[in-house]
Every structure is written in C-alpha cells, then in structure tokens.
Amino acid sequence: MSRGDDDPVPPGFVLNLDEALRVLEALEDARLAMQQARVAPGLQDELATVIRMIHGRFGVEQGGVP
Numbered sequence: 043m044s045r046g047d048d049d050p051v052p053p054g055f056v057l058n059l060d061e062a063l064r065v066l067e068a069l070e071d072a073r074l075a076m077q078q079a080r081v082a083p084g085l086q087d088e089l090a091t092v093i094r095m096i097h098g099r100f101g102v103e104q105g106g107v108p
Contacts, residue, residue: 062096062100066096066097066100069089069092069093070093072089073086073089073090073093076089
C-alpha cells in the first residue's frame with residue numbers, strides 16, 4: 043500500500059448505486075445470519091459499523107441495525 047494507511051480499498055474503487063445496494067444487502071444478510079447463529083459477536087459489531095456507515099453515506103434509515 044503506497045498511501046501509508048491501513049485502508050486496503052484502492053482509492054479509485056467505485057460502485058454504482060445498484061452494486062452498492064447489493065453489497066449493503068449482502069452485509070445485512072450476513073450479519074443477521076451470524077446473529078441468528080450466535081457466532082462471532084465481534085465481527086457482527088464490525089459489520090454493524092460498516093452497515094451504519096454505508097447507510098449514512100446513502101442518507102437512508104438504518105433498518106434493523108442497532
């Protein structure tokens with residue numbers, strides 16, 4: 043990584059809205075499945091943080107993410 047930070051996402055990485063919503067839905071589904079299976083609470087928290095961040099960027103309600 044030449045940018046000198048810990049972000050593994052390339053600076054030019056861009057999704058269109060449909061792709062971004064699909065990724066968001068997949069993250070929400072994965073978090074729900076993990077929650078129902080009662081596994082990886084730390085990862086669930088990280089997914090919730092990422093989901094909230096994406097919802098914030100879209101300016102939409104967060105749904106079921108606490």
